[in-house]
Amino acid sequence: MKRVDDIAGLTLGELAERYQFKSPEHLLKEKGWPGQLLEYVLGASAGSKPVPDFEHLGIELKSLPIGYNGKPLETTYVSVVPLTNLTGATWQESTVKKKLNHVLWLPVLAERELQPVERTIGCGFLWQPNALQQALLKRDWEEQIELIALGRVDEISGHLGQVMQIRPKAANSKVTTDAIGPNGKLIKTLPRGFYLKTNFTQEILAQEFKL
Known part of the structure; x- marks a missing residue:
């Protein structure tokens, strides 16, 4: 948290310069750059493994792009959705x-007009879901995983879920993976x-x- 407090108020450009971390001109092809920079500076070690970013602490790092009004500008990616082998x-x-279970939230002022290097890091904080938040997340997860297990993955849209949704996550529509189909056989889907x-x-x- 001392590291987190030390970077509050800096722009991503200032932070990248301080750590000699390469900065892109725009994020079209490097959308993950802000997150990679923050992971590097704060010492997150998990990479793309399905475990929290700070593996030894059990803490996940989530940067949260916010607007001038202090509201989130986009949804927050959590993890890949399992589409097969859902028994049990x-x-x-x-x-x-x-x-x-335990998240380090790092708000970043990221209005559309700001270049990546101009975006400012806010005050990071640790958060754990309270009983109600935990119950809502659990319900959204169970309801949508049940649809997938029943072979109804194509019925899932971003409208489902009160606090957590499932959406396609692929570079383009040519990327496909296996999923359970309506008759229990495997189908190809995003x-x-x-x-x-x-x-x-x-x-x-x-x-x-x-x-």
Whole structure:
């Protein structure tokens, strides 16, 4: 948290310069650059493994792009959605639960007009879901995983889920993966990801900063 406090108020450009970390001109092809920079500076070690970013601490790092009004600008990616081998899958053992059990939120002022290097890091904070938030996440996970297990993956849209939705997560429509089809046989579909809805992350910010 000392490291987190030390970088509050810096722009991503200033931070990259301080750590000699290469900065892109735009994020079209390097959308993950802000997250990679913050992971590097704060010492996150998990990479793309299905475990929290700070593996030895059990803490996940989530940067949260916010607007001038302090509200989240986009949904927050959590993890890949399993589309096969769902027999016996439980919320308790899910990657989503492991990743959201303890989160370091790092708000970043990221209005569209700001270049990546001009975006400013806010005050980071540690968060754990309270009983109600945990129950909402669990329900959204279970309801949508059940649809996938029943071969109804194509019925899932971003409208489902009160606080967490499932959406396609692929570079383009040519990227496909196996999923359970309507008759139990495997079909090809787009990879999916779990995303926290902005109303949920807005509530987390409001709770922390007493907004």
